[in-house]
Amino acid sequence: MVEQPSVVRASIIVAVAALLEAVLGPYLTFGYVSPKFALIGIVFAVSPLRDLQAVLLGFFGGILLDSLSSGLFGVGALAGLAAGALSSRVSAVRRKGTERVLLSQVVAVSVAFFGLLGWTARNLAGYGGPPLAEYAVAGILPDALLNAVLAYLVGGWLLKIVNVKSHAWESR
Amino acid sequence: MGRRKSSAASGFAALCALCVVSLALFTVYVKEGDCSSQGECGPLHTVQLGAAEVLQPVRGVVGALFSPIRETADRVGDAFDNSEEERLRAELRDTEALAAQTSRLQQENERLRGLLGGQRAVYEYGPLARVVAPVGDQFSERIVIDVGTEDGIQDDQPVVVGENTLVGRTTNVSRHTAQVMLITDRMFAAGVRIVPPAEFDPASSEVSPAVTAEDVPFGQGMLKTSLEGYFGVDYVDLSLRAEEGDYVVTSGRAAGRDLLEPPGLYVGTVESATSQDIEQFKKIVVDPAMNPDDLEDVRVIVGWAGKGS
Numbered sequence A: 001m002v003e004q005p006s007v008v009r010a011s012i013i014v015a016v017a018a019l020l021e022a023v024l025g026p027y028l029t030f031g032y033v034s035p036k037f038a039l040i041g042i043v044f045a046v047s048p049l050r051d052l053q054a055v056l057l058g059f060f061g062g063i064l065l066d067s068l069s070s071g072l073f074g075v076g077a078l079a080g081l082a083a084g085a086l087s088s089r090v091s092a093v094r095r096k097g098t099e100r101v102l103l104s105q106v107v108a109v110s111v112a113f114f115g116l117l118g119w120t121a122r123n124l125a126g127y128g129g130p131p132l133a134e135y136a137v138a139g140i141l142p143d144a145l146l147n148a149v150l151a152y153l154v155g156g157w158l159l160k161i162v163n164v165k166s167h168a169w170e171s172r
Numbered sequence B: 001m002g003r004r005k006s007s008a009a010s011g012f013a014a015l016c017a018l019c020v021v022s023l024a025l026f027t028v029y030v031k032e033g034d035c036s037s038q039g040e041c042g043p044l045h046t047v048q049l050g051a052a053e054v055l056q057p058v059r060g061v062v063g064a065l066f067s068p069i070r071e072t073a074d075r076v077g078d079a080f081d082n083s084e085e086e087r088l089r090a091e092l093r094d095t096e097a098l099a100a101q102t103s104r105l106q107q108e109n110e111r112l113r114g115l116l117g118g119q120r121a122v123y124e125y126g127p128l129a130r131v132v133a134p135v136g137d138q139f140s141e142r143i144v145i146d147v148g149t150e151d152g153i154q155d156d157q158p159v160v161v162g163e164n165t166l167v168g169r170t171t172n173v174s175r176h177t178a179q180v181m182l183i184t185d186r187m188f189a190a191g192v193r194i195v196p197p198a199e200f201d202p203a204s205s206e207v208s209p210a211v212t213a214e215d216v217p218f219g220q221g222m223l224k225t226s227l228e229g230y231f232g233v234d235y236v237d238l239s240l241r242a243e244e245g246d247y248v249v250t251s252g253r254a255a256g257r258d259l260l261e262p263p264g265l266y267v268g269t270v271e272s273a274t275s276q277d278i279e280q281f282k283k284i285v286v287d288p289a290m291n292p293d294d295l296e297d298v299r300v301i302v303g304w305a306g307k308g309s
Helices: A007-028 A037-046 A051-068 A075-093 A099-124 A132-162 B002-031 B043-079 B082-119
Strands: A002-005 A163-166 B123-125 B129-135 B142-145 B158-161 B165-171 B178-182 B189-195 B220-225 B231-237 B247-250 B266-274 B281-288 B297-304
Touching: A007 A037, A007 A051, A007 A132, A007 B043, A007 B129, A037 A051, A037 A075, A037 A099, A037 A132, A051 A075, A051 B002, A051 B043, A075 A099, A075 B002, A099 A132, A132 A163, B002 B043, B043 B129, B043 B142, B142 B165, B189 B231, B189 B266, B220 B281
Parallel strands: B165 B266
Antiparallel strands: A002 A163, B123 B297, B129 B142, B129 B297, B142 B178, B158 B165, B158 B297, B165 B178, B189 B220, B189 B247, B220 B231, B231 B281, B247 B266, B266 B281
C-alpha cells in the first residue's frame, strides 16, 4: 500500500476551509486575532501536491476567500499563493514524521504574511489601520502563534484526508 | 528527477504570474466602483455581493446556532464582572437625576415644540430588518441585514435601532441583503453635535433650537474611531462646550451641506472630555448607545424631512 495525494480532496478541503472562515470567522474574532481556516487548509492540503498544483490551488483558495468575505480583493489571493508555494517547498525538504511541525510553522509564517499584507493593503487603499508596531505585537504575533497551534492540532487529520491509500499497482 | 525539476520551474513561473494577477486584482478592486451609486458596481464588488446573497441562508443558520452560545458567554462574563454592576449603579443615579428634571422638561418641551416646528426630525423608515450575522475581518465592524435594493435600500443610508439610535450606515447592498458599517468601524465617520442632557430627548430626537441654530456654543466635530483605537469625536474646538454625560447626536449639516445622516440621531454619551492647552482640539471619548452584540432588529432610514433642501 502506498499513499497518493488526491487533488480533488485537497480542493474540497481548501473550499470548505474558505467557507468556514467566511462564515465562522467573524464569530471567532477576538481583537486582531482570529482563526485562519483557509490558510491552514491551503498549507496542509497542498503540501503533498506538485509545485504547480500547489501554487494554483493556493491562489484559487485565496480568490474564493476574497469572494466570500468582504475584504480587499487580491489580498487573500496573494496570501493563499504564498502559503501554497511555501507549503510546497517545505514538503520537498521534510523528513517523515515531522510534517505537522514544519507545516504548522509554515502556517505561522503565512498568517503573519497575510496580516502584514492586509495591513499594507488597507493603508494603500486609504482605509487606514492601527499603528504597525501595535498591530505587530497585539495582532500579527498572537495570530500567527494561535493559528500555528490550531494547525498542529488539526494538521494530522487534514493530511490523512488528502493522502489516499492505494495499492502499488494502482499508483503506477 | 527531470520531471521534478520541470514541476518546480513551472511552479515558479506560475507563482510569478499569479503574483502579478493578485496585485492586478487588488488594484482593480480599489479603483472600480464600490456600488455606492447606481450603475457603478465593479465586477469584483459584484462577485462579493453575489457571494453574500448565496451565503445569507448559511450565515442565518450559523447566527442562530451561535446566538445561545454568545448569550451564555455574556452571562458568564457578567457574573464575574463587577464593573458591569458599578456601571448600572452609575446609570441608575443618572436616571434618577434625569427623572427629577422630567416634569420641568415636559413643560419646556411643550413650549419648544411650537418653536421647533419644521426643525423636528421626521424620518422615513425602510422595512424592519433582521440582523443575519457579523461579517468582515479583524479591521472592520460590520453586520449583514436581510433587506436590500428590492426593499428600497441603497448604499450610505443610516441604520438605527429603535426610533433613532444610530447603529451605522448601509454599504455593499445587494438585492436581498445589505452590510451595515457599524459606527465603531474604523471607516465610519459622521458629523455630530454634543448636546447637554437638558437640550435633547433621546426618545423623540427633539433638540433644542439653541442646538440647531447657527453659531451654537455646543461642541461639534467628527465622530470616528481614532487611530489610537478609542471611539470619540474629533476636531471639537477647545472653546466649545463638551462635558462628561453630554449626549452625542448627529448634526445633519456641516458647512451648509447635507451629511449622510439626518440631524438628531442619538449616538451615545460623552464618557470623558479632556483638553490640553498645547492642543487645538478636545479629546472626547464617547460611550456608544448601541451594543453590536445586542442587535437583532434594525431599521434603515430611507428619507427624512428637509433632506436635500
